[in-house]
Amino acid sequence: MEYSADVFYALLKWLDTDDQRAAEKYEAIRRRLVHFFALRRCSDPEDLTDETISRVALHASKIAASYEGEPSQYLYAVARRVLLENLQKPVHYELPEELRVSDVEKDDRLYDCYNQCMLKLTADERELLLAYHEENKRAKIEARRRLAAQLGITASALRIRVVRTKMILRECAENCMKSHLRKESDKI
Amino acid sequence: MSQELAQEQLIRSYLLGELPESEQEQIEERLVTDQNPAFFDEFLIIEDELLDDYVLGHISEQERTKLETGLLRSPHEYRKLEFVKTLERYIAHTKAAPSEAVRSNVSGSAPSVFTRLRSWLFDSAPASSIKNTKSRAAENKANNGEEQQLWEGTLREAHANRNLILSLMSDNWLGIELLMQLKAVQHATLASLASLLERDGAAVVPALAALTDSGLVSEHRGEYSCSETGNEVLEKLQMIIRSP
Numbered sequence: 200m201e202y203s204a205d206v207f208y209a210l211l212k213w214l215d216t217d218d219q220r221a222a223e224k225y226e227a228i229r230r231r232l233v234h235f236f237a238l239r240r241c242s243d244p245e246d247l248t249d250e251t252i253s254r255v256a257l258h259a260s261k262i263a264a265s266y267e268g269e270p271s272q273y274l275y276a277v278a279r280r281v282l283l284e285n286l287q288k289p290v291h292y293e294l295p296e297e298l299r300v301s302d303v304e305k306d307d308r309l310y311d312c313y314n315q316c317m318l319k320l321t322a323d324e325r326e327l328l329l330a331y332h333e334e335n336k337r338a339k340i341e342a343r344r345r346l347a348a349q350l351g352i353t354a355s356a357l358r359i360r361v362v363r364t365k366m367i368l369r370e371c372a373e374n375c376m377k378s379h380l381r382k383e384s385d386k387i
Numbered sequence: 388m389s390q391e392l393a394q395e396q397l398i399r400s401y402l403l404g405e406l407p408e409s410e411q412e413q414i415e416e417r418l419v420t421d422q423n424p425a426f427f428d429e430f431l432i433i434e435d436e437l438l439d440d441y442v443l444g445h446i447s448e449q450e451r452t453k454l455e456t457g458l459l460r461s462p463h464e465y466r467k468l469e470f471v472k473t474l475e476r477y478i479a480h481t482k483a484a485p486s487e488a489v490r491s492n493v494s495g496s497a498p499s500v501f502t503r504l505r506s507w508l509f510d511s512a513p514a515s516s517i518k519n520t521k522s523r524a525a526e527n528k529a530n531n532g533e534e535q536q537l538w539e540g541t542l543r544e545a546h547a548n549r550n551l552i553l554s555l556m557s558d559n560w561l562g563i564e565l566l567m568q569l570k571a572v573q574h575a576t577l578a579s580l581a582s583l584l585e586r587d588g589a590a591v592v593p594a595l596a597a598l599t600d601s602g603l604v605s606e607h608r609g610e611y612s613c614s615e616t617g618n619e620v621l622e623k624l625q626m627i628i629r630s631p
Contacts, residue, residue, distance in 0.1 A: 231419045231427060237463035238415070244463055271420040278419065309473045314577055314588040315609060317477070318596050325593065332478045358432045365435065369470045 210256040213263040213270050228271055232278055239282055247285060251278045312375035316368050324364045331361045394426075398433040403450055404457035438464075438471045480589035547601070551620070554597035561586075561594040563624070566603055566617055574612040 214228070215221035232251055236244035254277050255262070255270075266273060317325055330346050332339075347357040400406050401414045417426055440446045441454055458464050555562040561584075568583050569575060577595065581588040595611065598604040603617035613621070 227424070227427075228419070234430075235415055235419050237461055238418075238458070240461040242462050269420060269422065271422070275416055275419040306473070309469065310476065311578055311588065313473050313477050314581075314592050317589075317592045318577070318599070318606070322596065322600060325596065328474075329478060329481060332475070355429075355432075358436075359428045362428075362431050362435045365470075365474065366431075368474070369467070372470060372473070373466075 206256050206259070209263070210252070210259040213259045228274055231271075232274065235275075235278060236282065241282070241285060247278075247281050251281045254281070308379055309372060309376060312372040312379070313368070315375060316371035319371055320364065320368065324367075327361060328364055328368075331357070394429060395433055398430050399437065402434055402437055402458055403453040405453070435471075438468055439475075442468070442471050442475050477589045480587045481593065550597070551601040551603065551616075554594070554601040554603060555620070557594045557597050558590065561591070562598055562603075565591065565594055565598060566613055566621060569604060569611060569613040570618065570621055574610045576609055577611070580611065 211218070211221040211225060214224040229248060229252065232248040233244045236247045241247050251274060255274055262273065263270075320328075327346075331343060343354065343357065347354045350357065352360070397406075397410075398414070401411060406414070418430055421427065437446070437454070441451065441459075446454075459468060555566070564584060565580060568580060572579075572583070575583070577588055577591060580595070581591045584591065595604065598617070599606055599611075603614055603620060605612050605614045
């Protein structure tokens with residue numbers, strides 16, 4: 200579903216009157232919606248998220264005038280509707296392209312991508328990931344406690360820092376895999 | 388049970404598909420709409436740790452089955468699992484790498500040269516310049532802005548030099564090996580460097596990153612080359628090795 204820049208701007212304005220905060224809220228809600236659809240086993244969570252946002256954006260200026268409450272509640276209600284409609288569609292499940300190549304080939308590609316992406320992390324981030332992943336389960340708990348103390352942060356703050364670093368890494372590796380696929384299809 | 392633990396348990400039960408539909412929906416609604424990012428963050432943590440535990444075999448057979456018949460049937464989640472597996476593989480290789488390097492680097496003549504090199508590196512400018520500047524600063528006790536700037540500049544330089552030295556020495560001198568290879572082949576990708584040195588890519592990454600951070604190696608679109616500073620350092624090292 201296509202919509203104009205004005206329509207999108209109306210959605211942002213509804214999310215927050217401050218442009219910067221509106222952009223942050225948009226990013227946050229988008230990320231959360233993708234997660235929601237993914238947890239509901241949808242094959243293309245990004246597409247369904249775009250569909251949800253488009254539907255809301257098209258009416259944002261009207262809704263904003265009368266709706267009371269957080270825009271995220273409204274977006275969630277529309278997302279559930281999009282989910283139900285999607286569940287009613289005949290299942291046409293196709294593996295993403297990178298999952299269709301042989302396991303060994305794909306594993307090696309992904310591994311190479313990880314190597315490259317590790318280099319893009321800062322030295323501190325790399326060390327954090329290595330230190331956080333102690334192999335032995337008992338040692339792991341103690342090591343993580345020590346690590347949090349060394350960094351002067353709580354255990355929860357350490358956990359979220361690690362998860363965010365892994366997200367950066369995963370995003371980089373996903374892009375790297377896509378770029379491999381593009382190069383291969385260009386050759387063909 | 389504390390509130391935090393109860394919430395953690397609830398999220399875990401959701402991910403394992405143990406909750407009735409109405410409770411699942413409550414979790415999902417909070418996931419999307421909760422204005423406080425703490426819940427979403429907590430969700431990401433539990434999900435990440437559950438996938439880690441799955442890959443490392445730290446969950447019960449029952450939980451494993453629940454994941455395989457539930458969450459992991461989501462293509463998106465399955466893809467995440469692949470990333471977790473790859474990361475665990477990378478970490479296992481990286482941890483194994485130093486001991487392999489020690490075992491493989493047993494050439495007879497190398498230690499004496501490297502021992503000399505190590506002593507030269509540690510006796511070189513940074514340490515002495517720190518000492519000199521410090522005593523000079525103490526003598527003058529001027530403590531004015533200019534002196535402070537000079538002192539900070541020297542410290543920065545010493546820190547950079549220390550990182551440069553450490554990057555050459557990292558992983559039992561793998562840094563120097565990499566730099567020499569890069570000088571010889573002019574430019575190479577990570578994979579080809581690993582292959583030239585007959586090392587796993589994961590073992591090469593930290594050393595290469597340290598060389599890049601210290602300015603000895605440059606990177607452009609995935610290709611690495613020896614920088615001007617890298618060339619200067621290698622020339623200096625060659626002079627030392629050749630000297631009687």
